[in-house]
Amino acid sequence: MKQKVTLKQIAKELDVSISTVSKALKDSVEISLDTRQKVKAFAKLYNYKPNNIALSLKNRKTKTIGVIIPEIVHHFFTTVIGGVEKVANEKGYNVIICSSNNSFDKEVINMEMLASGSADGFILSVAKETQLKKDYHHIEETMSQGMPVVLFDRIIDEVVCDKVIIDDAKGAQTATNHLLTIGCKKIAILTTVDYISVGKLRTNGYLRALRAYDIPEKEEYVLKIEDIDNCENEISEFLKNKDIDAVFAVNELFAVTAIKVLNQQGKKVPNDIAVIGFTDGILSKHFIPSLTTISQHGEDMGIRAAKLLIDKLEGDEASTEEYRTVIIDTSLVQRQSTKKTNK
Amino acid sequence: MKQKVTLKQIAKELDVSISTVSKALKDSVEISLDTRQKVKAFAKLYNYKPNNIALSLKNRKTKTIGVIIPEIVHHFFTTVIGGVEKVANEKGYNVIICSSNNSFDKEVINMEMLASGSADGFILSVAKETQLKKDYHHIEETMSQGMPVVLFDRIIDEVVCDKVIIDDAKGAQTATNHLLTIGCKKIAILTTVDYISVGKLRTNGYLRALRAYDIPEKEEYVLKIEDIDNCENEISEFLKNKDIDAVFAVNELFAVTAIKVLNQQGKKVPNDIAVIGFTDGILSKHFIPSLTTISQHGEDMGIRAAKLLIDKLEGDEASTEEYRTVIIDTSLVQRQSTKKTNK
DNA sequence: TATTCACACGCAAACGTTTTCGTAAGGTTG
DNA sequence: CAACCTTACGAAAACGTTTGCGTGTGAATA
Numbered sequence: 001m002k003q004k005v006t007l008k009q010i011a012k013e014l015d016v017s018i019s020t021v022s023k024a025l026k027d028s029v030e031i032s033l034d035t036r037q038k039v040k041a042f043a044k045l046y047n048y049k050p051n052n053i054a055l056s057l058k059n060r061k062t063k064t065i066g067v068i069i070p071e072i073v074h075h076f077f078t079t080v081i082g083g084v085e086k087v088a089n090e091k092g093y094n095v096i097i098c099s100s101n102n103s104f105d106k107e108v109i110n111m112e113m114l115a116s117g118s119a120d121g122f123i124l125s126v127a128k129e130t131q132l133k134k135d136y137h138h139i140e141e142t143m144s145q146g147m148p149v150v151l152f153d154r155i156i157d158e159v160v161c162d163k164v165i166i167d168d169a170k171g172a173q174t175a176t177n178h179l180l181t182i183g184c185k186k187i188a189i190l191t192t193v194d195y196i197s198v199g200k201l202r203t204n205g206y207l208r209a210l211r212a213y214d215i216p217e218k219e220e221y222v223l224k225i226e227d228i229d230n231c232e233n234e235i236s237e238f239l240k241n242k243d244i245d246a247v248f249a250v251n252e253l254f255a256v257t258a259i260k261v262l263n264q265q266g267k268k269v270p271n272d273i274a275v276i277g278f279t280d281g282i283l284s285k286h287f288i289p290s291l292t293t294i295s296q297h298g299e300d301m302g303i304r305a306a307k308l309l310i311d312k313l314e315g316d317e318a319s320t321e322e323y324r325t326v327i328i329d330t331s332l333v334q335r336q337s338t339k340k341t342n343k
Numbered sequence: 344m345k346q347k348v349t350l351k352q353i354a355k356e357l358d359v360s361i362s363t364v365s366k367a368l369k370d371s372v373e374i375s376l377d378t379r380q381k382v383k384a385f386a387k388l389y390n391y392k393p394n395n396i397a398l399s400l401k402n403r404k405t406k407t408i409g410v411i412i413p414e415i416v417h418h419f420f421t422t423v424i425g426g427v428e429k430v431a432n433e434k435g436y437n438v439i440i441c442s443s444n445n446s447f448d449k450e451v452i453n454m455e456m457l458a459s460g461s462a463d464g465f466i467l468s469v470a471k472e473t474q475l476k477k478d479y480h481h482i483e484e485t486m487s488q489g490m491p492v493v494l495f496d497r498i499i500d501e502v503v504c505d506k507v508i509i510d511d512a513k514g515a516q517t518a519t520n521h522l523l524t525i526g527c528k529k530i531a532i533l534t535t536v537d538y539i540s541v542g543k544l545r546t547n548g549y550l551r552a553l554r555a556y557d558i559p560e561k562e563e564y565v566l567k568i569e570d571i572d573n574c575e576n577e578i579s580e581f582l583k584n585k586d587i588d589a590v591f592a593v594n595e596l597f598a599v600t601a602i603k604v605l606n607q608q609g610k611k612v613p614n615d616i617a618v619i620g621f622t623d624g625i626l627s628k629h630f631i632p633s634l635t636t637i638s639q640h641g642e643d644m645g646i647r648a649a650k651l652l653i654d655k656l657e658g659d660e661a662s663t664e665e666y667r668t669v670i671i672d673t674s675l676v677q678r679q680s681t682k683k684t685n686k
Numbered sequence: 687t688a689t690t691c692a693c694a695c696g697c698a699a700a701c702g703t704t705t706t707c708g709t710a711a712g713g714t715t716g
Numbered sequence: 717c718a719a720c721c722t723t724a725c726g727a728a729a730a731c732g733t734t735t736g737c738g739t740g741t742g743a744a745t746a
Contacts, residue, residue, distance in 0.1 A: 004459075004488050006732060017696045022734060032694055047484065052460035053405065054732035056396045057701045064439075064461075072424055075625075078416040085415070085442060089449075094456060096407075097440040099428060106432075113437060116347075117395035117702090118407075141390065145347050256629045263631065282418075282625055286599045288606065349702060360726045365704060375724060397702035400731045460732090 005046040014042060056117070064094035065309060066119030068110055070127050070154065072099040075281040076298050077125065080152065083302020084123055091310055104129035108138045115141075121148040121313050123305045126156060132195050134158075148312040150305045153296075154197055162308040163325040164301050168198045171294040171330035172205025173212075175248055175276045178292070178332055180213050182340060184246035184274055188221045190235060190254040192228070199224075202250045202278060228253065236261040246274040246338075252283045255291055259337065274338040289336035301328050348389040357385060399460070407437035408652060409462030411453050413470050413497065415442040418624035419641050420468065423495065426645020427466055434653055447472035451481045458484075464491040464652045466645075469499060475538050477501075491655040493648045496639075497540055505651040506668040507644050511541045514637040514673035515548025516555075518591055518619045521635070521675055523556050527589035527617055531564040533578060533597040535571070542567075545593045545621060571596065579604040589617040589681075595626045598634055602680070617681040632679035644671050 011018045016035065024031045024039035025048075031039075042048075056062040065088050069077045081097060088095045096119055100107035107127045114122070122142065130136070136159050143149050143161060152164040179187050189206045192199030203222070210217050223238045225231050235257050239247075247262075249255035255277030259269045269275050269289055277284055280295035304326045354361045359378065367374045367382035368391075374382075399405045408431050412420045424440060431438045439462055443450035450470045457465070465485065473479070479502050486492050486504060495507040522530050532549045535542030546565070553560050566581045568574050578600050582590075590605075592598035598620030602612045612618050612632055620627055623638035647669045 008732075018733085019697075019735075020695060023695090026734090028735095030694065035694080049455065049459040051400075051732050052456075053396060053399045054460070054701090055734085056460075057394075057400050057703095057731090058733050060701070062396065072428070073418065073421040075416065075418075078421060081415055082442070094439070094461065095441065096437070098438065099425075112392065113395075116392040117397070117399075118437065253629070260629075260631060283629055286596070286603075286626055286630070288603060288631060350704095351702075361703085362705080362727075363725060366725090369704090373724065378724080394702050397731090398704085400701090400733095401703050403731065 004051070005043075005048050006051065007048075010039065010042055010046065010048060014039060061120050061313075062094075062118060063092060064096055064119050065121055065123060065306065066111075066114040067095055067097045067123045068107060068114075069097070069099055069125050070102045072097070076153075076279050076296060079298030080125075080302040080305070083299035083304075084306040085302075086299075087303050087306040087310070093306075093310065100127040100130075102128040104133050104135065111138045111142060115145065115147060119147070121150070121309045123150045123152060123302075123309055125152050125154045128154075128196065131156070131197060148309055150309045150312075152301055152305045156197075160323055162305075162312065162323050164305045164308065164328065165325065166296050166301070166328045166330050168201035169205035169208065171278065171296070172202035172248070172250070173209040174205075174330065174332055175278065175294050176206045176209035177212075178334075178338065179246040179248060179274055179276055180209065180215075182274065182338060185215060186221070186244040187215075187246040187248055188223070188239070188242065188244045190223050190225065190231075190238075190247060190249040190258060192250060193224050193226050199250055206248055225254065232257050232261065236264070240265060244273065246276070248276050250278050252277050252279050252281050252291070252293070255293070255337070256283050256287050259287070259289070270337050270339050274340070276338055280333050284333070284335070287337075289339075292335045292338040293333050294330045295333050296330055297328050304328065347394070348386075348391050349394065350391075353382065353385055353389070353391065357382060404463050404656075405437075405461060406435060407439055407462050408464055408466060408649065409454075409457035410438055410440045410466045411450060411457075412440070412442055412468050413445045415440070419496075419622050419639060422641030423468075423645040423648070426642035426647075427649040428645075429642075430646050430649040430653070436649075436653065443470040443473075445471040447476050447478065454481045454485060458488065458490060462490070464493070464656050466493045466495060466648045466652055468495050468497045471497075471539065474499070474540060491652055493652045493655075495644055495648045499540075503666055505648075505655065505666050507648040507651065507671065508668065509639050509644070509671045509673050511544035512548035512551065514621065514639070515545035515591070515593070516552040517548075517673065517675055518621065518637050519549045519552035520555075521677075521681065522589040522591060522617055522619055523552065523558075525617065525681060528558060529564070529587040530558075530589040530591055531566070531582070531585065531587045533566050533568065533574075533581075533590060533592040533601060535593060536567050536569050542593055549591055568597065575600050575604065579607070583608060587616065589619070591619050593621050595620050595622050595624050595634070595636070598636070598680075599626050599630050602630070602632070613680050613682050619681055623676050627676070627678070630680075632682075635678045635681040636676050637673045638676050639673055640671050647671065 007018045007021045011021045020031060021039050024036045025043055067081060067084055085095050098110040100110060104127055107130055136156055139149055139159055150162040155163050155165055191203045194200045207217050225234055239261055247258045249258055255275055259275055262269055262273055267273050277291045277293040280293050284291035284293045350361050350364045354364045363374060364382050367379045368386055410424060410427055428438050441453040447470055450473055479499055482492055482502050493505045498506050498508055534546045537543045550560050568577055582604055590601045592601055598618055602618055605612055605616055610616050620634045620636040623636050627634035627636045
């Protein structure tokens with residue numbers, strides 16, 4: 001098993017100095033054409049590749065971006081990662097992905113791990129627990145050590161840094177408006193508990209839309225779900241015999257679960273009740289009926305986030321102190337779940 | 344903006360040598376208790392963290408695992424990653440994830456990138472293109488440089504290394520058997536083109552099951568789909584007026600698409616036609632009807648793969664030369680799509 | 687023949703660690 | 717008082733690069 005070949009070994013074999021080899025490989029005019037060719041031939045033969053670690057140490061940068069997300073098994077986040085990878089690879093950056101599993105501790109550990117030499121900057125969507133705990137010292141600390149951070153989706157208002165978000169409230173308003181436009185008046189919302197920032201914002205957008213249409217908001221139309229994994233019973237209970245004509249769900253799972261329980265309760269979607277979701281994932285596309293939803297354009301978010309980060313990483317000192325918040329447009333994706341066939 | 348603090352800086356501030364600081368932080372008895380405490384207090388104050396890059400260079404290992412998968416936006420792969428992360432983190436390893444996007448070139452680039460210093464070993468599921476091209480030089484090369492590789496799911500028989508797979512043929516046989524058991528006799532299969540190893544294996548399993556039941560295999564019952572993204576028309580055409588009572592789809596998407604077109608053609612699932620899938624993902628769980636399917640236990644695969652790799656990484660020289668192939672059991676997950684309500 | 691000048695190359699420092707070995711100061715022993 | 721042993725610390729090498737600068741060689745010039 002041959003080991004990785006280093007400059008030193010090549011130098012020894014060819015009986016020249018390490019510097020000569022290094023310079024020859026870089027086609028430096030300092031080195032004679034003859035030697036250059038010899039070195040390069042040898043290097044190719046032995047499949048020489050400069051050791052990234054040594055380079056990182058020398059250059060004090062790793063050319064890698066750390067991405068920390070709450071859950072890896074989540075379609076939206078993976079689309080964001082896709083976007084990040086796209087521009088990162090274009091610009092010669094590596095991407096390290098860690099998931100916090102929605103745990104504050106794991107988020108901190110991952111961040112410190114990557115911060116101590118493995119990454120030049122971060123793209124981060126914070127864990128549920130972090131939002132609850134409101135402890136952001138790890139983020140502040142990383143930034144104070146000179147590593148830029150870009151927050152996306154689940155951001156933190158109190159932390160001053162670059163951010164990429166969608167206008168959750170506006171998206172929710174668009175969704176609700178769509179329901180109102182097609183004639184619905186009694187619209188229930190399935191949302192999350194308030195400490196999830198995006199959940200709260202979407203609830204706000206829903207309320208705003210209702211007000212704009214002068215429809216009184218009713219408490220009984222709002223269900224705030226804590227335990228996402230066991231939402232079916234809760235939703236079933238909530239929807240039972242409720243006098244409504246539409247449901248706005250703040251994520252895919254709530255949407256399809258709603259359709260499922262409505263079916264069980266003898267209601268047809270979309271004819272009896274329209275359902276609209278949020279996030280354009282696998283389920284929305286392939287469910288029957290396919291789901292009308294708000295697309296967050298995850299890949300775009302990733303692209304923008306990566307660009308922001310790399311700009312900061314490569315920018316001059318001047319730009320370091322400005323922070324931008326990019327708002328990605330959402331769009332309404334109309335499908336079957338809100339299509340009234342006759343009315 | 345304070346910079347990251349190094350041993351050198353601490354040494355300077357405290358007017359001792361670098362070695363003293365290093366030893367003090369490690370609680371070496373060589374250093375007086377007094378100095379030790381002073382150094383440790385100072386280090387804590389300045390939030391000293393050893394620089395991983397320097398450590399990697401010194402120790403000639405990075406304590407990170409490179410994972411390369413064909414697509415990041417794929418539920419099965421993310422579950423595998425979840426498993427990998429679990430054991431990696433337990434054992435103090437970092438995980439770098441790259442996606443090849445099913446491109447041979449990107450797979451090679453990613454691998455070389457990580458191989459030149461960023462990772463100690465690899466967990467890899469090869470790109471579609473790689474399987475087609477049958478060019479495995481990058482894998483062989485990495486291994487010959489002393490970096491262990493564990494292949495999973497989409498493996499390559501010709502490459503000698505550790506592997507983690509499921510018995511695709513057996514899983515497919517189980518699936519087909521299930522259909523036969525519930526009384527189906529005319530079973531169609533929706534599969535992929537043959538160069539996708541798992542597709543071919545699953546097709547074989549299907550055929551094996553039929554033979555075991557003495558049911559003649561009919562060419563007209565087999566559809567090999569090339570373009571996964573536009574499978575609906577193809578499936579629709581294939582299923583039209585076909586005299587069948589069951590469909591075995593080798594992945595989720597084919598399964599739900601089948602159900603969709605069957606619905607359009609006026610057939611009910613499961614009552615008229617039973618459908619079984621492969622891979623227990625989001626769609627299978629939440630679709631209506633929910634899908635009977637073969638679970639691949641992705642997380643387990645990740646766990647086993649990571650264990651194999653770390654064993655090799657930390658094992659003595661002796662174990663380096665043995666290669667193991669771990670076969671993860673599949674299991675039948677029975678849901679609605681094969682439940683005959685009356686028959 | 688002495689001076690100058692390319693040319694082609696090597697030396698050494700630096701990045702941040704760890705670790706082996708050397709050593710000065712002070713104390714103990716015979 | 718000399719020989720020795722602890723104790724507590726520092727110097728230096730090593731990991732693999734890059735790069736500014738110094739330098740020996742031969743040829744061209746005066």
